[in-house]
Structures are given as C-alpha cells and as structure tokens.
Amino acid sequence: QIEAVGAREILDSRGNPTVEVEVLLDDGIVQRAAVPSGASTGAFEAYELRDGDKSRYGGKGVLKAVEAVIDELGPAIEGMEASEQRVIDEILIEVDGTSNKGRVGANAILGVSLAVAKAAADSSDLPLFRYLGGPNAHLLPVPLFNVINGGEHADNGIDMQEFFLAPIGADTYAESLRWGVETYHVLRSELKAAGYATGLGDEGGFAPDLPSNREGLEFLIKAIEKAGFTPGKDIALGLDVAATEFFKDGVYRLDNKDWTGPELIEYYVGLVNDFPIVTIEDALAEDDWDNWSLLTDALGKKVQLVGDDLFVTNPQRLADGIKRGVANSLLVKVNQIGTLTETFDAVSLAQRSGYTAMLSHRSGETEDTMIADLAVATNAGQIKTGAPARSERVAKYNQLLRIEEELGDAAVFAGASAFPRFSA
Numbered sequence: 001q002i003e004a005v006g007a008r009e010i011l012d013s014r015g016n017p018t019v020e021v022e023v024l025l026d027d028g029i030v031q032r033a034a035v036p037s038g039a040s041t042g043a044f045e046a047y048e049l050r051d052g053d054k055s056r057y058g059g060k061g062v063l064k065a066v067e068a069v070i071d072e073l074g075p076a077i078e079g080m081e082a083s084e085q086r087v088i089d090e091i092l093i094e095v096d097g098t099s100n101k102g103r104v105g106a107n108a109i110l111g112v113s114l115a116v117a118k119a120a121a122d123s124s125d126l127p128l129f130r131y132l133g134g135p136n137a138h139l140l141p142v143p144l145f146n147v148i149n150g151g152e153h154a155d156n157g158i159d160m161q162e163f164f165l166a167p168i169g170a171d172t173y174a175e176s177l178r179w180g181v182e183t184y185h186v187l188r189s190e191l192k193a194a195g196y197a198t199g200l201g202d203e204g205g206f207a208p209d210l211p212s213n214r215e216g217l218e219f220l221i222k223a224i225e226k227a228g229f230t231p232g233k234d235i236a237l238g239l240d241v242a243a244t245e246f247f248k249d250g251v252y253r254l255d256n257k258d259w260t261g262p263e264l265i266e267y268y269v270g271l272v273n274d275f276p277i278v279t280i281e282d283a284l285a286e287d288d289w290d291n292w293s294l295l296t297d298a299l300g301k302k303v304q305l306v307g308d309d310l311f312v313t314n315p316q317r318l319a320d321g322i323k324r325g326v327a328n329s330l331l332v333k334v335n336q337i338g339t340l341t342e343t344f345d346a347v348s349l350a351q352r353s354g355y356t357a358m359l360s361h362r363s364g365e366t367e368d369t370m371i372a373d374l375a376v377a378t379n380a381g382q383i384k385t386g387a388p389a390r391s392e393r394v395a396k397y398n399q400l401l402r403i404e405e406e407l408g409d410a411a412v413f414a415g416a417s418a419f420p421r422f423s424a
C-alpha cells in the first residue's frame, strides 16, 4: 500500500530543473523516479509545467509541479495498492482534470506514475522489466546510437537532429553495444582527421560543422568500415530528421535550400537508395499529414518511418495516423503523454496495428534508467538513448546489460528482426 508520496526539484542533463518523485509503501519500500525533458518538443505533447518565475533558474523551476505532487496527486492515491497502476494513473489524470495535463503538469503526473510502478516492482521482488512485462519480457532491443548531433541539440550547422548507428547484425545486446562503441570511437578519429570539431551535443554524439546532411551519413559509413564492420549487414544507419524544427509556412529549410514536401520525399528516396538506412524519424513536420501519406507510399515498404512529434506517444493521434495509413512506427517517450498506462496503450495499439515501436529518452535526461526496462517489458526490440557517452545516456545502455544477464538463456537480441521492412 502507498503510504506517502514525496517530490523534489532536481537537475537534468542540461542543468535544467526537473521533477523527482518518491513513493513510500507500508512495507518500508521506497522508490524514486525522475522526469526527462525535451528540446525539440512536439506541439501536441502533454504539458510540462514550469514555474515561469524568472528569479529562479530563468523561469524553468518546477516547484509548482513538486507542490502538486505533494498536495494533490499524492493524497489522491495514498492507501491504494501500488500494483493498481491503471486505476492510479486514471486518478492522477482526473485530479489534473484537463485534456493535456496542463493544470498540475505532465511532469508531476509522470513522476508519480513511474515511481508507483517501481515501488510495486520492488515490493513484489521482481526486476522492473519483469514486473512490467511479465514472463514474456525477453527481447533485448537494438540500440540506436545517436552519434552525430545537429538541429536543436547542437550549435553546428547540421539541420538533421540525429544520425544513428544500429548494430543489427550482432548476436547479443552486449555485442551490439560493443560494436556501436567501437564505431563511435573510430568516428571521432575520422572527424578529427578531417579537421572537424569533436565536441559533444546534448545526446553525447559529435557535433561537427559538416557541410551537408549527406556528409554525416558518409562519415558513418567510413567509421563502420574502418571499425571492421559491414555497413547494412552488421551496422545499419538511421536518422531523426526532426523536420518540424525547420518547417515554416509550408516550406522545409534544409542544407540552405527551400524544399516542398514532395521534393524532400524525393531527397529521402535518394538517401535510402544510397545508404543502408533502416529507420527515418520525423522526416516531415508534425502537421504535414498529406505529405506524410506521400512519404509512406514512397518508402513505407522499405524503411521504418517513425512518428515522434507526429504521434507524441498519444494513442488518439496514433489511431488517427493508423487510419490514414501514415508512417509505420511509433516513437515512445513517456513524458510526451504523461502516464505509464497511456504509454502502454500507445505501444500495444502500435503493435496490434503492424507498427513497430522504439523506446526513447529525451535530450534532457537524468540518471533514471526506467526506459531500458520498458523496452524489454514491451518486447519493442528498439531503443534510442543517445551516444555511448555521457552518463545519463550510458546509464540506460548499462541497465540493458544487467537485464540481458538477468534473463540469461531466455534473452533474445532483436537484431535485424526489429526492422522487418529493411533488407540489407
């Protein structure tokens, strides 16, 4: 039973305040969860409540959300069984009373929702992934390493936000991690040798001032080969374009040129022909539905098309997209929707509808590793949590090592099967 719920303001990986929640059960168990925060946020995400008091943290404080946990959300669920996750999440949503969690804040609600799950897992003596996923949780995800950072995550001139290495050919998760890390280090030397800066962006990838987005992909291929791997077969590529960020008045601004939707789609077709790309996220803007349809017609059978800003982990927006036949994959960010229950609902809707799902961190992260457990609990087979650098990213990759070890012979690495539309 939930005895008490507490909260505090802590810092995220960008040095911005965020919410941490602690749940105490009557058997003495205490568990805490921390809430992440995005930079290239979608317009349809649940509301992140910030104080707006310019005298603290430039207005980014979260004391109001903390107060809401202590004064409203906690008291509403005290005395309940922590295992009643769905009922608890429903109560949290009702206490807020708005459609976008805008009154008490999705950051307040999510902190409680996640901490409750962790406490329930601990109380039932199960590892979190097994408590959340049951005896069928066994699939270790392909890690998508964001090794070049652009867009809103770096101060360079690259328009696309994320360039991924996806080590799909490995036999185990641990091996895929090693392949990704080895290639990451070679990429650093390659960039350096070519005279580029190797400082890191928000997600631990390098942030060189490359002349074009295509050049980023060329560097990845070079690094994969130099590290001794075969592009496509061992390690495939992926992109998060985050196109909403450079879409204005119906025009996309990429590589210092203006593009219409159809022109940009042609450009993507060219990239997919020239590079072993398994996944492209937010290739178009969050409300450019018509072009999303065209894109899905053009590439949907060959490559994973992920909706991030497009779907915002929202079961309703995803259902709408499925009905329109738009995209074929869901990006899963717990704080976009604000409760664990709704996150599970979005993932299972995707999976029932033939869409894949990729678990995701935010660019502003904490040391909390829960998304690693969620990736295995949902058997999603894919996770993106940055480059293998910076502790808030590496913490998730390390947690997956522990889970693989815990599962032992039952562990299966998703590998290429995570990307059913791709063939090398």
Ligand code: PGA
Pocket: 037, 038, 039, 040, 041, 042, 161, 240, 242, 308, 360, 361, 362, 363, 364
């Ligand atoms: P964000 O970026 O966390 O800054 O929103 C991540 C993404 O776009 O996938």
Ligand code: ZN
Pocket: 240, 242, 281, 282, 308, 309, 331
């Ligand atoms: Zn994205």
